[in-house]
Amino acid sequence: MQKYKFSRQAIILKILKFSPVIGAFLGLVVAALFLMLWKINPIEFFTELIKGAIGSKTAIGSTLNRATPYMIVGAATAIAYKAGAQNMGQEGQVFMGGLGAGMVAVLLPHIPSPFALAFALIGSMVFGALFAGIAVLFRLVKGVNEILSTLILNYIGTLIVSALIIGPLKSSTSSSYPHTDSFGKQFLLIQWKSFGYLHAGIFIALLVVAGASYFLWIHPAGLRLRMAGSSPLACRTAGGNPKKIFVRAMLACGALSGLAGGIELLGKYNNLRSGYATSLGWDALIVALLAGLNPNGVIPAAVFFGALYTGINSMQRTLGVPSALLSLIKGCIMVFIISGTALQQYMKVKPKMVKKEVAINE
Amino acid sequence: MDNSYMVEMKNITKIFSKVIANDNVSLAVGKGEIHALLGENGAGKSTLMNMLYGLYSKDSGSIYWNGQEVKINTSAEAISLGIGMIHQHFQLVEKFTVLENVILGMREGKWIEIPKAKATKKIMNLSDMYGLNIKPNELVENLTVGEQQRVEIVKALYRNSNLLIMDEPTAVLTPQEVRKLFDVLNKLRAEGKSIIFISHKLPEVLEICDKISIMRDGKMITTIDNEKSLDARQLASYMVGREINLDVVKSECKLGEVVLKLSNVCAASEKNSCGINDFSLELHRGEIVGLAGVDGNGQTDLSELIMGLRKLTSGKIEFLGEEVSNIGTKAMRELSIGYIPADRLHAAMVLDFSLKMNMALNKPDKAPFGSKWRINKKATGIYTKEKMEQFNVVASSEDEFGKNLSGGNQQKLVLAREVGEKVDLIIAVYPTRGLDIDATHFVFDTMLRARDNGSAVLYISTELEEILQISDRIGVLYEGQLNGIMPGDGAEATTIGLLMAGQKEEEGMHAKI
Numbered sequence: 001m002q003k004y005k006f007s008r009q010a011i012i013l014k015i016l017k018f019s020p021v022i023g024a025f026l027g028l029v030v031a032a033l034f035l036m037l038w039k040i041n042p043i044e045f046f047t048e049l050i051k052g053a054i055g056s057k058t059a060i061g062s063t064l065n066r067a068t069p070y071m072i073v074g075a076a077t078a079i080a081y082k083a084g085a086q087n088m089g090q091e092g093q094v095f096m097g098g099l100g101a102g103m104v105a106v107l108l109p110h111i112p113s114p115f116a117l118a119f120a121l122i123g124s125m126v127f128g129a130l131f132a133g134i135a136v137l138f139r140l141v142k143g144v145n146e147i148l149s150t151l152i153l154n155y156i157g158t159l160i161v162s163a164l165i166i167g168p169l170k171s172s173t174s175s176s177y178p179h180t181d182s183f184g185k186q187f188l189l190i191q192w193k194s195f196g197y198l199h200a201g202i203f204i205a206l207l208v209v210a211g212a213s214y215f216l217w218i219h220p221a222g223l224r225l226r227m228a229g230s231s232p233l234a235c236r237t238a239g240g241n242p243k244k245i246f247v248r249a250m251l252a253c254g255a256l257s258g259l260a261g262g263i264e265l266l267g268k269y270n271n272l273r274s275g276y277a278t279s280l281g282w283d284a285l286i287v288a289l290l291a292g293l294n295p296n297g298v299i300p301a302a303v304f305f306g307a308l309y310t311g312i313n314s315m316q317r318t319l320g321v322p323s324a325l326l327s328l329i330k331g332c333i334m335v336f337i338i339s340g341t342a343l344q345q346y347m348k349v350k351p352k353m354v355k356k357e358v359a360i361n362e
Numbered sequence: 363m364d365n366s367y368m369v370e371m372k373n374i375t376k377i378f379s380k381v382i383a384n385d386n387v388s389l390a391v392g393k394g395e396i397h398a399l400l401g402e403n404g405a406g407k408s409t410l411m412n413m414l415y416g417l418y419s420k421d422s423g424s425i426y427w428n429g430q431e432v433k434i435n436t437s438a439e440a441i442s443l444g445i446g447m448i449h450q451h452f453q454l455v456e457k458f459t460v461l462e463n464v465i466l467g468m469r470e471g472k473w474i475e476i477p478k479a480k481a482t483k484k485i486m487n488l489s490d491m492y493g494l495n496i497k498p499n500e501l502v503e504n505l506t507v508g509e510q511q512r513v514e515i516v517k518a519l520y521r522n523s524n525l526l527i528m529d530e531p532t533a534v535l536t537p538q539e540v541r542k543l544f545d546v547l548n549k550l551r552a553e554g555k556s557i558i559f560i561s562h563k564l565p566e567v568l569e570i571c572d573k574i575s576i577m578r579d580g581k582m583i584t585t586i587d588n589e590k591s592l593d594a595r596q597l598a599s600y601m602v603g604r605e606i607n608l609d610v611v612k613s614e615c616k617l618g619e620v621v622l623k624l625s626n627v628c629a630a631s632e633k634n635s636c637g638i639n640d641f642s643l644e645l646h647r648g649e650i651v652g653l654a655g656v657d658g659n660g661q662t663d664l665s666e667l668i669m670g671l672r673k674l675t676s677g678k679i680e681f682l683g684e685e686v687s688n689i690g691t692k693a694m695r696e697l698s699i700g701y702i703p704a705d706r707l708h709a710a711m712v713l714d715f716s717l718k719m720n721m722a723l724n725k726p727d728k729a730p731f732g733s734k735w736r737i738n739k740k741a742t743g744i745y746t747k748e749k750m751e752q753f754n755v756v757a758s759s760e761d762e763f764g765k766n767l768s769g770g771n772q773q774k775l776v777l778a779r780e781v782g783e784k785v786d787l788i789i790a791v792y793p794t795r796g797l798d799i800d801a802t803h804f805v806f807d808t809m810l811r812a813r814d815n816g817s818a819v820l821y822i823s824t825e826l827e828e829i830l831q832i833s834d835r836i837g838v839l840y841e842g843q844l845n846g847i848m849p850g851d852g853a854e855a856t857t858i859g860l861l862m863a864g865q866k867e868e869e870g871m872h873a874k875i
Contacts, residue, residue: 218736218737219735219736219737220726220727220731220732220734220735220736220737223719223722223723223726223737224726226712226715227712227715227723230712230713230714230715231708231709231711231712231713231714233705233708233709234708234709234710234711234712234723236671236691236709237669237671237691237701237703237709237710238691238695238723238724239690239691239692239693239694239695239724240692241692
């Protein structure tokens with residue numbers, strides 16, 4: 001059995017390794033075809049898209065601002081999934097994170113300057129982690145699959161924030177559009193007006209991504225975490241504790257998602273309002289998939305999605321394209337990435353038959 | 363076309379994506395013949411049989427059934443021709459009775475009526491004819507492994523099979539059950555049924571088979587008549603392709619201090635295991651204690667219990683004089699213990715990791731693999747490469763993924779990790795399972811070398827031959843208990859076989875006379 005040849009299958013499998021990139025590209029192509037329904041020239045569309053996303057200092061600033069939470073949540077999701085913790089609750093955890101930061105700022109307005117921001121961000125992480133902790137508790141006590149519990153908790157999380165804003169946290173000055181009292185200046189992240197209000201969150205995001213990458217690929221505990229995700233039995237045999245690792249990975253993912261929510265809030269707004277981060281967690285989940293669940297891929301994936309978002313937003317003004325187009329493109333890209341992954345699995349089925357033969361012998 | 367053949371496979375070729383699994387293979391099985399198909403893992407035996415049974419489609423070649431060319435595309439077609447296959451892992455529904463299992467999937471009677479009375483009668487007829495001793499109304503889960511195998515046989519006969527393909531039929535049986543099986547096979551042969559007997563146990567093949575076909579690397583090497591002059595060594599050299607020495611050379615055993623002391627240890631049973639019940643054993647430096655037993659009698663439980671993967675419910679475990687009961691796997695891993703778990707694919711390796719990361723699995727934060735804060739990939743790579751050379755692990759590089767290695771090379775890598783450095787205690791569970799002759803002997807050599815260097819070795823296996831060859835003392839595991847222990851020299855397979863079947867030691871000794 002020593003004869004090898006490059007089969008068509010092996011070549012396709014090699015190509016499929018780049019399925020996220022191919023998927024993103026094909027998604028854009030299909031979206032361009034849809035554009036023709038609106039009688040928009042695809043070439044014009046793409047030039048405008050690029051111009052709107054990176055054509056000016058302001059555009060770049062907006063793109064990076066949008067990419068910031070994507071990076072943080074994307075890296076967090078990569079950690080969770082590598083540990084085998086299938087957290088789908090980023091959306092709710094982001095919202096709860098914003099709530100944590102907002103509550104610190106509203107309820108403790110007199111914290112002095114250097115600590116205020118730190119406290120608010122810690123608050124966001126605690127809230128995010130606690131919210132993810134609910135799903136962990138369900139899993140540990142009753143064995144509820146975290147995919148289901150976190151999905152449902154997303155609705156609860158976003159609605160809790162809305163309820164608090166129109167209820168106990170509602171500002172006395174707010175009129176028809178409900179929001180909390182304004183935060184003190186010491187709570188807000190630094191912004192650069194000339195750069196499209198780019199805020200300092202991007203640096204925190206880069207730090208988080210670097211930290212996640214270091215942890216997963218260099219730190220010994222990262223190896224144990226990946227072991228727990230790939231083969232819980234091997235992890236146990238080697239002296240690790242997959243359950244503990246699962247809990248920690250879920251909580252870390254929740255905390256970092258919360259942090260992203262806090263940064264989004266304190267970097268862009270000066271009060272907590274409903275819907276301030278709508279769809280951010282969902283988008284970040286796509287970013288994580290696009291990055292192949294590897295923190296190293298999160299930065300380009302996040303910037304790509306940030307640019308897409310910013311570009312289409314700006315086109316709403318210049319070309320008059322409907323904003324639903326963004327969802328359409330996101331959908332197209334998702335379909336292609338997932339098909340790529342599924343195809344990869346499908347193509348691997350054949351070699352498995354060779355393995356099966358060995359298994360029968362044993 | 364010679365009509366005396368039951369089945370003839372001619373020039374069969376099968377190519378999987380990267381591998382030629384069968385290269386122009388021919389096989390002819392006569393009527394009333396037990397035909398052994400010998401070969402190491404990956405030689406292509408199962409691929410060939412799966413094509414005969416309609417599970418795989420052949421790329422080229424032809425199959426003749428009683429002289430007529432046939433196309434077998436599904437297993438249903440194979441069954442209707444009269445081919446029955448008995449897999450090593452039985453295809454029985456445990457919650458069903460024997461009768462229900464036998465008629466499962468057959469279309470007899472009209473609509474929903476199941477002709478149970480008729481079926482029972484037919485089963486009993488077959489059972490009497492071949493001495494199968496079948497109890498039709500018993501639930502399959504209550505049967506012993508040997509009885510379950512006979513249900514599989516009757517299932518095939520019920521479907522009017524004239525050719526039975528048996529994949530490693532003796533692998534799960536005690537020596538006594540093997541005798542019973544051979545009686546049945548002899549009766550089947552006398553009735554003109556043909557049997558293809560897939561095995562790697564040479565003495566059994568020499569005993570029961572009329573003809574022996576040997577495959578290697580996807581090719582049919584030879585088909586020979588089983589004559590008196592044939593011996594196991596000859597067959598082995600055909601299988602491996604060169605002269606081979608089957609003997610295990612063992613130096614004298616020099617007993618040292620007690621390394622591992624188990625005092626009345628117990629563990630609760632889990633879903634597919636029997637647990638451990640009041641098990642006591644002392645293991646010294648410089649000895650190999652072999653634990654024989656039929657699979658599922660507590661082999662995995664015992665090893666997991668020692669390694670802290672299972673909770674010790676009562677009793678005491680001591681390592682070099684210090685109590686280590688329930689200190690947890692992590693703490694056990696800090697001790698000088700090499701552990702080769704039964705489930706190589708899932709417990710001993712992470713198949714998605716590179717070989718060097720697999721090497722660092724237990725102690726990624728210790729030298730030479732790394733420190734508290736980082737894994738040193740370069741040093742790990744160098745160390746892995748060195749150990750791979752020392753343990754003859756064949757792989758493209760240390761960056762290869764675990765899943766791309768053959769079973770033997772995976773096991774060698776696990777050995778390199780667990781016993782590559784000198785350890786005080788080795789716990790090896792089924793370390794040769796699925797390995798070829800060379801790799802098996804490599805495992806033996808490694809264990810013996812460790813023993814000579816002063817390690818204590820607990821060698822748990824279901825292969826009695828191996829246990830007899832390698833052990834200084836032999837214990838028998840039966841339903842989680844130690845059912846007798848004896849010196850390795852002069853131990854007899856029959857005695858151990860009876861102990862494996864659950865007889866108490868005194869009765870066992872009696873039966874020996």
